[in-house]
Amino acid sequence: MSIQSNLNTIKASLPEHVTLVAVSKTKPVSDLMQAYEAGQRIFGENKIQEMTEKWEQMPKDIQWHMIGHVQSNKVKYMASYVSLIHGVDSLKLLQEINKQALKNNKIIDCLLQIYIAEEESKFGLDENELNALISSSDFKAMKNIRILGLMGMATFTEDQNQIKKEFIHLKSIFDSIQKQKEVSQNTSTLDNFSTISMGMSGDYQLAIECGSTMVRIGSSIFGGR
Numbered sequence: 505m506s507i508q509s510n511l512n513t514i515k516a517s518l519p520e521h522v523t524l525v526a527v528s529k530t531k532p533v534s535d536l537m538q539a540y541e542a543g544q545r546i547f548g549e550n551k552i553q554e555m556t557e558k559w560e561q562m563p564k565d566i567q568w569h570m571i572g573h574v575q576s577n578k579v580k581y582m583a584s585y586v587s588l589i590h591g592v593d594s595l596k597l598l599q600e601i602n603k604q605a606l607k608n609n610k611i612i613d614c615l616l617q618i619y620i621a622e623e624e625s626k627f628g629l630d631e632n633e634l635n636a637l638i639s640s641s642d643f644k645a646m647k648n649i650r651i652l653g654l655m656g657m658a659t660f661t662e663d664q665n666q667i668k669k670e671f672i673h674l675k676s677i678f679d680s681i682q683k684q685k686e687v688s689q690n691t692s693t694l695d696n697f698s699t700i701s702m703g704m705s706g707d708y709q710l711a712i713e714c715g716s717t718m719v720r721i722g723s724s725i726f727g728g729r
C-alpha cells in the first residue's frame with residue numbers, strides 16, 4: 505500500500521474532532537513529502553536533531569510536533585519552529601521551554617505527559633505530581649507557554665483491557681483538570697486545555713473510544729521501522 509492510500513484510509517476512519525499526527529521518525533524526507541502531497545500538515549518526530557533536519561528541508565506550512573522525551577539543554581534547537589511539544593513532564597523542562605519561547609518572542613504549546621503504563625520505562629507525571637505542578641506559583645508565572653492538554657502512552661501489550669483501563673485513567677485525569685480549571689480560574693496557562701494525545705497505530709481506535717482527541721500514528725502510514 506502507498507503512503508497516500510494508508511493516510512487516506514486512516515483519515516477516513518477518524519472522527520472530525522480527532523487530529524492526526526503523522527509520526528515520521530526514522531523515515532526519509534521523500535516519504536514525508538508523499539504524505540505532505542496527500543494533504544498531511546502535522547508531523548511528529550521523537551528526536552530534535554532529526555526533526556530540525558527535516559524542518560530545514562521541507563515546506564514551511566508544516567506543523568512539527570515533538571513527541572519524544574526532551575532534554576532541557578536541547579529545547580533551544582527547536583524553539584523557533586516547533587508547534588507542539590507532547591512529552592513535557594517536569595517543571596524544569598517547562599521553565600526551559602518558557603525561557604526559549606521568550607527568547608524567540610513566541611508562545612510554545614505543550615502537553616503534559618502522564619504516566620499511565622505499568623512499565624517502568626515510560627516517562628511522565630503521576631496525578632499527584634501533575635496537580636502539584638499546575639498549582640505551583642512557578643507554573644502560574646510562566647507567560648510564554650500554553651498547556652493544551654495531556655499526553656500518555658499505554659503499556660506495550662496485546663491485552664486490550666489493560667490498554668483500555670490506562671486510556672480511561674488518562675481521560676479521568678484530564679476531566680478532573682478541566683473541572684478544577686472551571687472552579688479555580690487557575691491561570692491563563694490552562695485556558696486552552698482541551699487536547700488528549702493518546703493512541704498509536706495499534707490502539708488508536710480504542711483511544712478514540714476512550715476520549716482521545718489527537719492520535720500519533722506512524723507505522724500504519726509509513727510502514728514498519
Ligand SMILES: *Cc1c(COP(=O)(O)O)cnc(C)c1O
Pocket residue numbers: 527529550571572657703704705706720721722723724
Ligand atoms: C513512535 C511513536 C508513535 C507511533 O507509533 P506507531 O506504532 O508507529 O504508530 C506514537 N507516539 C510516540 C510517542 C512514539 O514514539
